[in-house]
Amino acid sequence: MDEQIRGYIQTELLNDPELPPLRNDTSLLDSHLLDSVAFLDLVLYLETNFQITVADADLTRDNFETVDAICAYVRKRQQAGVRA
Amino acid sequence: MNAPLRRIRVPITDTLRLAMTQLSMATPASVAYRLACIQGERDYRRHDWIRQSIPENMATVLGEPLPHAEGQRIALEYARLRRCEAVDRLQLAANARRMRAVMQIRGADHLRQALEAGHGALLCTAHYGSYLAAAGRLGAEGFPISLIRARFQEETDELGLGKVERRRRKMLARRYLERYIEETIFTGDGQFSTGVQVARRLRQNEVVISFLDPPPQEADLTRAVDAPFFGHATRLLPGSITIAQRLGTPILMMFAYRAPDYAHSTLEISAPITPEAAPAATLARCLAAIEDAIRARPAEWFYWPRTDILQDLDLLSVSGATERSSPTAPISQ
Numbered sequence: 001m002d003e004q005i006r007g008y009i010q011t012e013l014l015n016d017p018e019l020p021p022l023r024n025d026t027s028l029l030d031s032h033l034l035d036s037v038a039f040l041d042l043v044l045y046l047e048t049n050f051q052i053t054v055a056d057a058d059l060t061r062d063n064f065e066t067v068d069a070i071c072a073y074v075r076k077r078q079q080a081g082v083r084a
Numbered sequence: 085m086n087a088p089l090r091r092i093r094v095p096i097t098d099t100l101r102l103a104m105t106q107l108s109m110a111t112p113a114s115v116a117y118r119l120a121c122i123q124g125e126r127d128y129r130r131h132d133w134i135r136q137s138i139p140e141n142m143a144t145v146l147g148e149p150l151p152h153a154e155g156q157r158i159a160l161e162y163a164r165l166r167r168c169e170a171v172d173r174l175q176l177a178a179n180a181r182r183m184r185a186v187m188q189i190r191g192a193d194h195l196r197q198a199l200e201a202g203h204g205a206l207l208c209t210a211h212y213g214s215y216l217a218a219a220g221r222l223g224a225e226g227f228p229i230s231l232i233r234a235r236f237q238e239e240t241d242e243l244g245l246g247k248v249e250r251r252r253r254k255m256l257a258r259r260y261l262e263r264y265i266e267e268t269i270f271t272g273d274g275q276f277s278t279g280v281q282v283a284r285r286l287r288q289n290e291v292v293i294s295f296l297d298p299p300p301q302e303a304d305l306t307r308a309v310d311a312p313f314f315g316h317a318t319r320l321l322p323g324s325i326t327i328a329q330r331l332g333t334p335i336l337m338m339f340a341y342r343a344p345d346y347a348h349s350t351l352e353i354s355a356p357i358t359p360e361a362a363p364a365a366t367l368a369r370c371l372a373a374i375e376d377a378i379r380a381r382p383a384e385w386f387y388w389p390r391t392d393i394l395q396d397l398d399l400l401s402v403s404g405a406t407e408r409s410s411p412t413a414p415i416s417q
Contacts, residue, residue, distance in 0.1 A: 035279070036279025036282065036283045036323070036330075037283045039276065039280045040283040040284055043284070056269075056284075060276075060277060061276060
């Protein structure tokens with residue numbers, strides 16, 4: 001999952017060959033790599049590809065700071081979906 | 085006031101206020117606005133901060149002397165308008181039909197046409213006139229409105245509000261605002277969340293209302309850009325404009341101002357403004373429109389007595405100039 005998400009961010013959202021490869025612990029927020037619209041694209045990508053719904057209340061730094069955090073959030077949402 | 089007396093008096097005052105709110109919602113508009121003007125005149129006589137800070141701050145911000153009589157006329161008008169603004173919210177809290185009768189919308193077609201393109205619409209405004217009732221009024225008209233705003237005092241954990249008063253304010257906000265709009269997008273929860281929510285609403289072809297004149301909160305200062313306002317170099321957040329420009333969303337201006345009879349007001353929506361290449365320059369255009377609206381009807385601007393906010397906006401620096409440093413964008417284009 002992390003490879004898939006990192007790959008999407010790297011190729012579709014960043015799409016800048018000058019940038020060093022994205023790491024799982026790179027802060028997407030502090031580095032200002034992505035703007036709000038790019039983050040929305042990421043949210044839509046997660047919703048489509050991982051069959052989850054991202055509520056506005058979940059749009060927090062904790063959930064979207066890094067690729068690792070995003071993966072943890074997606075897993076949590078998937079598990080919640082399974083339980084429901 | 086000693087503590088035991090305060091413990092009794094505060095709930096009684098708050099309960100009376102709650103009863104008055106219910107009564108006010110049932111009062112016919114013509115009477116309610118007349119009473120509001122009388123209350124405003126009383127506020128003006130009773131409060132030094134209205135009589136003094138408004139003319140003083142205006143003179144400093146505008147960088148030009150304000151004749152005493154003119155300053156007092158504007159201060160008195162300000163006091164009346166604030167009370168009438170509260171009545172607007174009560175009218176809307178009562179029902180949308182009553183608000184339709186007292187607030188006409190001019191330029192609604194601009195908004196409809198903007199939405200036809202499918203990229204949403206960004207309505208930029210300021211803390212001007214009945215800015216909250218205007219949002220509710222547009223929602224009541226059927227527009228899908230999301231409002232970007234800071235939390236009201238009753239929505240925070242801040243102390244200072246009694247339980248009854250907190251409940252009264254929440255009940256009012258629910259009735260005059262929340263039931264008419266799709267979503268409230270709070271500022272102060274981190275720019276990340278706010279920005280993504282704005283983008284999401286615009287992508288869903290909704291109308292997002294953004295106030296451009298509040299000073300940035302400390303956490304957002306790094307994102308603020310230089311913004312000319314009344315000839316002063318202030319710093320404001322261009323976030324919503326940046327997102328709108330990225331998405332190709334039309335940007336319009338909106339102002340609600342009161343008619344001379346006090347009982348009626350007009351919500352005016354401009355045609356889409358022509359965006360500049362850089363969002364900061366578009367922000368400057370929008371601020372020029374806000375400045376024009378304030379100069380045309382100075383008593384409508386909520387911030388005149390808010391010395392703390394004007395200081396945060398750097399508008400009270402003595403080096404202020406009156407020359408406009410950005411292009412004028414008329415409200416109606």
